[in-house]
Amino acid sequence: MTTQEPEPLQLSFPIVDIHTHLMPERLFAAVRAHFRANLWHPRYDAPTEELVQALLAAGASRFVFMPYAHRGEMARSLNHWVANVQQTFAPNGIGFGTFHPDDAELLPSLVDEAFGALGLRGAKLHPQVGRFAVDDPRLDPLYAYAEERGTVLLIHAGRRPDVSEFVGARVFGRMMRRFPRLKVIVAHAGADEFDAFFDLCGIYEDVFLDTAMVFNKYLGGPPPIQRVLEFQDRVLFGSDFPNIPYRWETAVQSILDLRLGRALEEKLLCTNAARLLGLDPRELTAPADSEPPPSPGP
Numbered sequence: 320m321t322t323q324e325p326e327p328l329q330l331s332f333p334i335v336d337i338h339t340h341l342m343p344e345r346l347f348a349a350v351r352a353h354f355r356a357n358l359w360h361p362r363y364d365a366p367t368e369e370l371v372q373a374l375l376a377a378g379a380s381r382f383v384f385m386p387y388a389h390r391g392e393m394a395r396s397l398n399h400w401v402a403n404v405q406q407t408f409a410p411n412g413i414g415f416g417t418f419h420p421d422d423a424e425l426l427p428s429l430v431d432e433a434f435g436a437l438g439l440r441g442a443k444l445h446p447q448v449g450r451f452a453v454d455d456p457r458l459d460p461l462y463a464y465a466e467e468r469g470t471v472l473l474i475h476a477g478r479r480p481d482v483s484e485f486v487g488a489r490v491f492g493r494m495m496r497r498f499p500r501l502k503v504i505v506a507h508a509g510a511d512e513f514d515a516f517f518d519l520c521g522i523y524e525d526v527f528l529d530t531a532m533v534f535n536k537y538l539g540g541p542p543p544i545q546r547v548l549e550f551q552d553r554v555l556f557g558s559d560f561p562n563i564p565y566r567w568e569t570a571v572q573s574i575l576d577l578r579l580g581r582a583l584e585e586k587l588l589c590t591n592a593a594r595l596l597g598l599d600p601r602e603l604t605a606p607a608d609s610e611p612p613p614s615p616g617p
Contacts, residue, residue, distance in 0.1 A: 328568060332585045333380035333603035335592040336567075338473065338506060338531045338557025341367050341412075342386035343400055354562055358480060359537070363561030370561050371408050377567045378606035380589075381598060382560075383413045385443035385473065389450075391421030394429055402437040413596065415441040415473060419449050420457035427460045434470055440596065441471035446485040448475075453486060454494035462498045471502045471595060473529070477509040477516070479538040488515035495523050502595070504555060507531050511539035517546040520553050527595065529557030530587070534573035535565065544577065551583055555592045 328334070342350070344366065354361050363370060374382055384404070386397045398416040405414030416433040418426060433439045442461070446453050453476050465472055476491040484490075488509060495501065501523075508528040509516030520526045528550070533540030547554055558570040574587055593600045 328378040328571060328606035330378070330588075330606050331581075332589050333600060333605050334378055334556065334571060334588050335596070335598065335603070336374070336379045336382040336558050336560065337504060337555045337592045337595075338529045339374065339382045339384045339560045340386065340562055341370060341384040341401075341404060342397070346386065346397075350562065359564040361562045362564055362566065365561075367404060371412060374560055374567060375411060378571065379411070379567070380603040380605070381411055381413060381593075381596075383415055383441070383473070383592075383596070385415035385441075386417055387443050387445035387448060387475075388417045388419040389445070389448045391419050394418050394422055395425075395432070398429070398433045398437055398439060401439060405439070413441075414439050415443045415471075417443050417445075418458070418461055420451045420455045423457040426457070427464075430461050430464050434464070434468070441473060443473045443475075445475045447481055447483060450483075451485060453490045454497070459497075462494070462501060466498045466501045469502055471504065473504040473506055475506040476503075477505065477507050477512060477538075479507060479510040488512040488519065491516070492519060495519060495526065499523055500525060503527065504529050504557075504595075506557070507538050507559075508533050508540070508542045508554070510542075513540075513542035514546065517542070517550055520550045527553045527555055527591070529555045530570075530574065531557035531559040532563065532570075534577070535563075535570065537564070547577075547587075548579075548583075551586055552591055554587050555595070556588045 351361055388394045394417055401414040401416055405412055416439040476486055478487050502525040504527045505516050506529055510533050532538045533542055558567055560567050590600055
């Protein structure tokens with residue numbers, strides 16, 4: 320990881336990052352290798368504790384972190400790992416679990432365990448990597464549980480960076496027609512079908528879009544600013560840290576560079592996500608008021 324010290328953010332409100340990744344180191348090493356070979360070179364490469372310290376020092380008050388299962392028989396161990404990390408870095412780190420439809424027979428018990436005994440706050444699904452359709456009926460127990468209890472899901476439902484039959488606004492729309500009250504964050508604002516996913520926000524009141532990498536134009540962005548204004552209560556700041564080729568502060572600055580005004584900046588960077596996660600922004604610390612956390616011990 321780079322040793323260059325970041326410039327401190329001078330904001331009068333806290334930042335909630337809805338889209339970050341932490342995962343066991345062996346899996347993370349494979350993910351980073353894939354990025355370097357096929358997409359870009361991630362800027363951050365360090366053990367979990369150092370990544371968390373870097374994120375907090377940069378100015379994140381709360382962050383949602385998640386792994387993703389690319390095949391069956393991974394979800395249970397990953398969810399236990401997330402629960403342990405969440406406990407270690409509470410209250411700053413908010414853990415989302417993961418699931419894969421190849422675990423169909425075990426899925427109801429995995430869901431109960433993740434959101435019950437393990438205390439996870441939501442789940443991440445990555446159909447592109449896992450090679451399953453967003454509307455795969457084997458995921459119905461997860462969707463039904465989440466819809467009934469208001470559990471938040473974050474789904475990579477857009478086509479970037481790899482177009483496939485598993486993702487896209489049409490497939491996502493089919494799933495939403497069956498579970499219309501589902502609370503879903505669409506990663507990367509549904510890149511590259513921005514208008515189609517904003518249209519779905521107009522149909523389903525609990526569909527949200529995150530900003531991860533789209534205002535930095537790595538995934539076909541930026542989305543139309545008029546649609547962001549139209550659905551300003553449904554757009555959430557996400558960075559995709561640490562798998563980004565630039566500093567985390569650059570992702571925040573890409574929102575500030577839109578010159579939307581303080582009230583709307585605070586919505587996108589804090590209060591929209593805080594409301595969805597049940598957080599009280601008054602209990603969070605703004606970057607300008609915070610000091611970097613102490614470095615981890617040996």
